Amino acid sequence: MRRSISTLLLLITALAGKAAAGNIPDIVLGYASAFAQTQAADKQMPTSPTLPAEYAQWFFQGLIHPSGGIVTQSAIMRDAYTNGQRYWRDHPSERANIMAGYGYLAIERDGTWSRGFEKSVFQPAHVDVDVDAGAWWLDSFGGVAWKEVGLVPPNSSYEQPHVRIVGYLSPKGHYGHLGAYEHEVLVTSGVAVKAADH
Incomplete structure (x- = not known):
């Protein structure tokens, strides 16, 4: 028993090293490792080489949907999603860092917003050398109503x-x-x- 837990921990460590190269923040790898350890101790889930990536995906979904819940039978999805929500609420000063760990940059931009059938597009007023030119898909954080973020959608x-x-x-x-x-x-x-303000 002790040997199998040690083997599992070594495997998780090796997987975490590989997963870190795939834009999974270290803090999320820590949560994934803790989850894997509890599952190994309870013998509820076999070891999976994709566990860190799957955990990171659902942690991110919880992170960007800090309100609401998730309905699933999957222990990994539930644990990752709720830990992502909790992290967003409990660590406001770390929000930009955790989002950057997933490749999302904190921005403030002026531009034009157009909406229509299957369309919600933002065209930045100025091109930034750090970001590709072109229109961006626009969505509210957490999927909340636009008025909750301060915008009135075009008619x-x-x-x-x-x-x-x-x-x-x-x-x-x-x-x-x-x-x-x-x-x-x-x-x-x-x-x-x-229009003249920007």
Whole structure:
């Protein structure tokens, strides 16, 4: 028994080292390791080489959805999601760091917002050398109503208000409808601005 637990801990350590290279913050690897240890002690879950990555994915979902719950039979999903929510609430000074660990940058930008059928797009007013040019998929942090972040959605695709947003810009990938956008912004707050203000 003791030997199998030691083997499991060595495997988890090796996996954590490999997973760290895949943009999993160290703190999340620690949570995943603790979860794996409790499962090994209870013999509820076999060791899986994908456990750190799966845990990190659901931790991130909890992190960016700090309100609400998750309904699942999966112990790993439930544990990771609730720990992500708890981390967001309990460590406000670490929010930018944990999001950066997932490749999301804290930003504040002015630009134009357009919405329509399967469309929510932000076009930054100025190109930043640190970020690819182009339009970004725009979503509210946690999927909350736009009014909760301070924005009023445009009434039609023809209305394109100028807004200032604060939030987290994703790493390069595929976001939005049919994955058509290279970046998404998870907006934590926003305000309408006059076109001349930016």
